[in-house]
Amino acid sequence: MSALVLRRGRFSVRVERRTLVLVAVMAVLIAGLALLGLCYGAAWASPARVFAALGGAGGGPGVVIREWRLPRVLAGLVFGAALGLAGAIFQNVTRNPLGSPDVIGLDAGAYTGALVAITVLSGTPAQLTIGSVLGGAVAAAAVYLLSSGGGLSGLRLVVIGIAVNAMLTALNSWIVLRAELEVAIAAVGWQAGSLNGVGWDDVGVPFAVLAGFFVLLATRAPAVQQAALGGALAVTTGVRWDRLRLQLVLIGVGCTATVTAVAGPIAFIALASPQIGRRLARTPGVGLLPAALTGAALLAGADLVAQVLLAPVALPVGVVSTAIGGCYLIWLLTKEVWRG
Template identity: 50%
Template sequence: MSAWTRVATPPETGVDFGPGHKILTSRTGRFTLRLELRTMLVCSVLAIAGIALALYALATGDFTLTLGEVVRTLLGQGSEQSELVVLTWRLPRVLMALLLGAALGASGAIFQSMTRNPLGSPDIIGFNTGAYTGALLVILVLGGGYLQVAVGALAGGLATAAMVYLLAYKRGSQGFRLIIVGIAFSAFLASVNTWLILRANLEEAMSAAIWGAGSLNAIGWEQGVPALLVTAVFFAAAAALAPRMKMMEMGDDAASALGIRVESSRLLLMVVGVGLTALATAAAGPIAFIALAAPQVARRLARTPGVRMAPAAVLGAVLLLASDLIAQRAFTDTALPVGVVTVSLGGAYLIWLLIREAKRQ
């Protein structure tokens, strides 16, 4: 018999998880595993869509390949020309779009769950802006390379998170206060970023401004491999903290009653969420609205009572890859920064979300 068996009752927390779930427990009863069937189905469908988009991105462009040629090249059976096009030019960009989109989606899910507000995403609260400030200081003041920029973006994001948390702290950190303080601090940092660019020489200022739009145009294996390794660490930490995140959605008092250390868990979640955002900012610049839209759209698709990290990450990957394809294919003469597309789509989504929240209240 399997070490896992199906049981009809939820775990001993007393929480009713509702229909559409399977609760698995070990023979000893010491471990439980809850499966949300619709969430798993949504993740599977989105993953298939992401694979289809990735194959399309690898096959199309200035040099068109068939699907069979792409598959053979990925299996190591392609020609030298197809290996150059697929493996060297296109594959790093596709993988980074999926990776960074997943990072932004997961980060958005963390902050929206933590604040219990659909506006509580890192680009609204200001952590994207703080990571951009850290990267700009390294680029324009210190003249650092890619790894130094990555460290600067992470340090800027964490410093911004610390400042927002301290300014919003009053007998605990409430979600609405975090958002308000984050928006104000983001406006301050945006003015600092503008001042840094205006004081730089023309060449550095143009380079920083283009990078600040959020672009995957210069992505290669040099950026992809370090980003993959760092992301694996942050995703492992996010997976470990996901059960606490679900409990904290019920409120601080309920989470404390279930044995969750609320403030320490909130701090750990903030570090992981800021790390994922800073990683994306360091690799491709500040890409807006993926972290805002992906968790809420995934929540509606999966019909979950709260924000879930897994579907948000998968949808974020699909959204960023689709946006990058639009940025590359919308105009034949030039490739747009992907941030231009995400801002255009995300701006419309933000307007709809604000109107919806206003009507609800």
């Protein structure tokens, strides 16, 4: 049998065996990356010391592990999963492997909203969050409305999204150039996307918001799986595709903007994770769970590389993720050209 059917009373869930194997392997990989992230720092901590610190012991080194390293590691995992899910949402909606928030302008829109909060307002965490969400939502609405003429097409949405992304990038550059020097330096540093300095005060509310989006998306997972076969076919199975598409876009925007508000626009995780997860799981559509697990592993791994590469100086994780994503994009485009 290639699938298992789990039953409890009147409810049943069909799970592919390969998906179960992938989840188990990815869980082990993510746990290993998390442990390595807790061990690595200015002073190496053994796994035994890490487990003791998580249990509340360890004195000074234990405080460093619990208060400095743990929130950063958790942020990498949760934010990576959120970006992976956002990428899976938009690639399902557009039915295009290039349909991700960082390609179609949502990251740039969220960054525009955050820039306005930094340059015009005082740039508090609450203002950054609200600005990022509003900026991402406005960018998504613009792309959606511009691409909906004559019937919404995935290819049209991606092309228009790329154009909107280019215009927003130019606008963001203009805002930075017009800002005061100190504000501009802070904005440019934040633009790279970084988990440096992330603490418990920074992640509490975002984790709660993302948890809400994850639960909401889980309730839509069966409909998303049907919609992966095509919007027209999904409608014949009882899926309200137009309503579902709008809900998915809002969830994707929310996930992207929440991550951007804390860590800045982290590029290419949302683009690469869904397709890598799909190939590992060998699913016909872009699966949500493989995308989330792959995104968590990619961002956690990229953050470790960013810390080690020029140690003791920690690079922004966005620099590493961009390099990884650029290689992936070249491979993807080359494969599409050869297929064509």
